Amino acid sequence: MKRDSQLINLNLENILKEAKLFKPPIEDSYINTYPEFINFFRNKNEITRHDLVISSHFVYGWMPTIIDLNLDNLDEVLNYLNLAKAENLLNEDQLEILKNAINNSLVGLSKLLHFINPDIYAIWDSRIYRYTTGRKSSFGIGEPKLYLHYLTKINEIKSNPVFENIHLKISNHFNYPITATRAIEILMFEADKRDHKKLIG
Secondary structure, three states: OHHHHHHOOOOOHHHHHHHHHOOOOOOOOHHHHHHHHHHHHHOOOOHHHHHHHHHHHHHHHHHHOOOOOOOHHHHHHHHHHHHHHOOOOOOEEEEEEHHHHHHHHHHHHHHOOOHHHHOOOOOOOOHHHHHOOOOOOOOOOOOOHHHHHHHHHHHHHOOOHHHHHHHHHOOOOOOOOOOOHEEEHHHHHHHHHOOOOOOOO
Protein backbone atom coordinates (compact mmCIF):
# COMPACT_ATOMS: atom_id res chain seq x y z
CA MET A 1 0.00 0.00 0.00
CA LYS A 2 1.32 3.43 -0.90
CA ARG A 3 2.12 5.67 2.04
CA ASP A 4 0.12 8.53 0.48
CA SER A 5 -2.98 6.34 0.57
CA GLN A 6 -2.55 5.98 4.34
CA LEU A 7 -2.12 9.67 5.15
CA ILE A 8 -5.10 10.67 3.05
CA ASN A 9 -6.06 13.76 5.05
CA LEU A 10 -2.63 15.35 5.45
CA ASN A 11 -2.53 18.01 2.74
CA LEU A 12 -2.38 21.77 2.39
CA GLU A 13 -6.08 22.10 1.58
CA ASN A 14 -7.13 20.48 4.84
CA ILE A 15 -4.58 22.43 6.87
CA LEU A 16 -5.90 25.71 5.43
CA LYS A 17 -9.44 24.61 6.33
CA GLU A 18 -8.42 23.72 9.90
CA ALA A 19 -6.66 27.07 10.31
CA LYS A 20 -9.97 28.85 9.69
CA LEU A 21 -11.69 26.71 12.32
CA PHE A 22 -8.86 26.75 14.85
CA LYS A 23 -9.66 27.72 18.42
CA PRO A 24 -6.62 27.61 20.72
CA PRO A 25 -6.99 25.53 23.87
CA ILE A 26 -7.44 27.60 27.02
CA GLU A 27 -5.72 26.75 30.31
CA ASP A 28 -4.37 23.55 28.80
CA SER A 29 -1.54 21.91 30.76
CA TYR A 30 0.02 20.60 27.55
CA ILE A 31 0.13 24.07 26.04
CA ASN A 32 1.48 25.69 29.20
CA THR A 33 4.26 23.16 29.76
CA TYR A 34 5.31 22.92 26.11
CA PRO A 35 7.83 25.82 26.08
CA GLU A 36 9.53 24.47 29.23
CA PHE A 37 10.25 21.18 27.49
CA ILE A 38 11.53 22.95 24.38
CA ASN A 39 13.83 25.14 26.48
CA PHE A 40 15.22 22.11 28.31
CA PHE A 41 16.91 20.93 25.10
CA ARG A 42 17.55 24.34 23.59
CA ASN A 43 19.99 25.05 26.41
CA LYS A 44 21.84 21.74 26.03
CA ASN A 45 24.99 21.46 23.94
CA GLU A 46 24.92 17.67 24.15
CA ILE A 47 22.32 15.16 25.28
CA THR A 48 23.65 12.92 28.06
CA ARG A 49 22.33 9.87 29.90
CA HIS A 50 21.03 12.20 32.62
CA ASP A 51 19.16 14.31 30.04
CA LEU A 52 17.66 11.21 28.43
CA VAL A 53 16.37 9.86 31.75
CA ILE A 54 14.89 13.21 32.83
CA SER A 55 13.38 14.13 29.47
CA SER A 56 11.89 10.74 28.65
CA HIS A 57 10.05 10.85 31.96
CA PHE A 58 8.72 14.37 31.47
CA VAL A 59 7.55 13.36 27.99
CA TYR A 60 5.59 10.55 29.60
CA GLY A 61 3.95 13.10 31.86
CA TRP A 62 2.04 13.92 28.65
CA MET A 63 0.94 10.31 28.25
CA PRO A 64 -1.40 7.94 30.10
CA THR A 65 1.22 5.21 30.50
CA ILE A 66 4.29 4.71 32.68
CA ILE A 67 7.59 4.65 30.83
CA ASP A 68 9.84 1.61 30.63
CA LEU A 69 13.19 3.10 29.66
CA ASN A 70 15.60 0.62 28.07
CA LEU A 71 19.22 1.78 28.37
CA ASP A 72 20.86 -1.38 26.99
CA ASN A 73 22.11 0.44 23.87
CA LEU A 74 22.79 3.73 25.65
CA ASP A 75 25.75 4.91 23.54
CA GLU A 76 23.90 4.28 20.29
CA VAL A 77 20.71 5.89 21.61
CA LEU A 78 22.53 9.02 22.78
CA ASN A 79 24.37 9.22 19.47
CA TYR A 80 21.11 9.21 17.50
CA LEU A 81 19.46 11.72 19.82
CA ASN A 82 22.41 14.07 19.39
CA LEU A 83 22.24 13.58 15.62
CA ALA A 84 18.59 14.62 15.77
CA LYS A 85 19.50 17.68 17.82
CA ALA A 86 22.14 18.58 15.22
CA GLU A 87 19.45 18.96 12.50
CA ASN A 88 19.73 15.43 11.11
CA LEU A 89 16.70 13.45 9.96
CA LEU A 90 17.10 9.95 11.35
CA ASN A 91 16.42 6.93 9.17
CA GLU A 92 14.03 4.05 9.76
CA ASP A 93 16.58 1.79 11.46
CA GLN A 94 17.74 4.54 13.79
CA LEU A 95 14.17 5.37 14.75
CA GLU A 96 13.51 1.71 15.48
CA ILE A 97 16.45 1.57 17.90
CA LEU A 98 15.29 4.74 19.66
CA LYS A 99 11.71 3.46 19.76
CA ASN A 100 12.87 0.28 21.50
CA ALA A 101 14.60 2.39 24.13
CA ILE A 102 11.61 4.67 24.78
CA ASN A 103 8.95 2.22 25.94
CA ASN A 104 8.90 0.63 22.48
CA SER A 105 6.62 3.53 21.55
CA LEU A 106 6.94 5.65 18.44
CA VAL A 107 4.42 8.05 19.97
CA GLY A 108 6.61 8.64 23.01
CA LEU A 109 9.71 8.83 20.84
CA SER A 110 8.12 11.39 18.50
CA LYS A 111 7.40 13.68 21.46
CA LEU A 112 10.96 13.37 22.74
CA LEU A 113 12.38 14.08 19.27
CA HIS A 114 10.06 17.04 18.87
CA PHE A 115 11.30 18.63 22.09
CA ILE A 116 14.89 17.96 21.01
CA ASN A 117 14.38 19.46 17.55
CA PRO A 118 10.93 21.01 16.98
CA ASP A 119 11.81 22.25 13.49
CA ILE A 120 12.30 18.77 12.05
CA TYR A 121 10.33 16.33 14.18
CA ALA A 122 6.55 16.49 14.61
CA ILE A 123 4.56 14.86 17.37
CA TRP A 124 2.80 11.68 16.25
CA ASP A 125 0.01 10.34 18.44
CA SER A 126 -3.39 8.66 18.28
CA ARG A 127 -5.24 11.86 17.40
CA ILE A 128 -2.79 12.79 14.65
CA TYR A 129 -2.85 9.24 13.32
CA ARG A 130 -6.64 9.21 13.25
CA TYR A 131 -6.80 12.62 11.59
CA THR A 132 -4.24 11.83 8.89
CA THR A 133 -5.41 8.30 8.10
CA GLY A 134 -9.15 8.55 8.81
CA ARG A 135 -8.91 5.27 10.72
CA LYS A 136 -10.72 4.58 13.99
CA SER A 137 -8.04 2.27 15.37
CA SER A 138 -4.35 2.99 15.91
CA PHE A 139 -3.16 -0.17 14.16
CA GLY A 140 0.09 0.68 12.35
CA ILE A 141 0.91 3.77 14.41
CA GLY A 142 4.26 2.29 15.46
CA GLU A 143 5.79 2.06 11.96
CA PRO A 144 8.90 4.27 11.62
CA LYS A 145 8.48 4.26 7.83
CA LEU A 146 5.02 5.79 8.12
CA TYR A 147 6.29 8.37 10.63
CA LEU A 148 9.02 9.41 8.20
CA HIS A 149 6.42 9.77 5.47
CA TYR A 150 4.37 11.92 7.84
CA LEU A 151 7.38 14.20 8.30
CA THR A 152 7.87 14.38 4.53
CA LYS A 153 4.28 15.48 3.99
CA ILE A 154 4.54 18.08 6.75
CA ASN A 155 7.67 19.45 5.07
CA GLU A 156 5.79 19.72 1.78
CA ILE A 157 3.04 21.75 3.47
CA LYS A 158 5.31 24.09 5.40
CA SER A 159 7.51 24.74 2.34
CA ASN A 160 4.49 26.06 0.41
CA PRO A 161 4.52 29.91 0.48
CA VAL A 162 0.79 29.88 1.23
CA PHE A 163 1.52 28.33 4.60
CA GLU A 164 3.61 31.27 5.86
CA ASN A 165 0.53 33.31 6.73
CA ILE A 166 -1.10 30.30 8.38
CA HIS A 167 1.99 29.76 10.53
CA LEU A 168 1.90 33.40 11.59
CA LYS A 169 -1.83 33.25 12.34
CA ILE A 170 -1.49 30.16 14.55
CA SER A 171 1.64 31.51 16.25
CA ASN A 172 -0.23 34.63 17.29
CA HIS A 173 -2.43 32.52 19.55
CA PHE A 174 0.51 31.58 21.75
CA ASN A 175 2.75 33.60 24.04
CA TYR A 176 5.84 31.68 22.96
CA PRO A 177 7.29 30.82 19.52
CA ILE A 178 6.09 27.70 17.73
CA THR A 179 7.68 26.18 14.67
CA ALA A 180 5.86 25.61 11.40
CA THR A 181 6.00 21.88 12.14
CA ARG A 182 4.28 22.42 15.50
CA ALA A 183 1.66 24.68 13.93
CA ILE A 184 0.62 21.99 11.45
CA GLU A 185 0.56 19.29 14.11
CA ILE A 186 -1.52 21.32 16.57
CA LEU A 187 -4.07 22.17 13.87
CA MET A 188 -4.63 18.46 13.25
CA PHE A 189 -4.64 17.63 16.97
CA GLU A 190 -7.25 20.28 17.80
CA ALA A 191 -9.34 19.33 14.77
CA ASP A 192 -9.49 15.72 15.92
CA LYS A 193 -10.26 16.81 19.49
CA ARG A 194 -13.09 18.97 18.15
CA ASP A 195 -14.55 16.20 16.01
CA HIS A 196 -13.98 13.35 18.49
CA LYS A 197 -14.56 14.53 22.01
CA LYS A 198 -13.54 11.17 23.39
CA LEU A 199 -10.43 9.49 22.01
CA ILE A 200 -11.09 6.02 20.66
CA GLY A 201 -8.54 3.32 19.86
